[in-house]
Amino acid sequence: MSRLTLADCFDPAGERFGIPTYPWRYAPEDLATRRQLRIRGLRPGGQDIAAQILRPRRRREPLTAYLYRVDLARPVRPMTPARWAALAKANAARRRCPECGRDAGYVIPPTLGMCVTCAYPEEQRAA
DSSP states (O other), X not given: OOOOOTGGGOXXXXXXXXXXXXXXXXXXXXXXXXXXXXXXXXXXTTOOOOEEEXXXXXXXXXXXXXXXXXXXXXXXXXXXXXXHHHHHHHHHHHHBOTTTOOBOSSOOOTTTSSXXXXXXXHHHXXX
């Protein structure tokens, strides 16, 4: 894709990109991103992407945000006690070190794969 200008991003008929395309901050009010829907307490609810927003950048590909119709959006499903328990269990597993089995007190970095104490034992002894 070549460099886009702000004028290239305006394609409400969808002729150039296949779906209606708007420049950054120029989308119609009846369309919203996932994050905007979530703020309103809504979710896409299985609907297809209705349009997209493109934001040109100088040295890289443009930023793309997909838009969904607000009138077809559904309410966010409420958190049940079982969902809260599953979320707590998943977060606890992210804190447990697979090497020593202790709760690290923080989320274990995926780059290390273990707590800092197990990853760098020689530096822990020196301190």
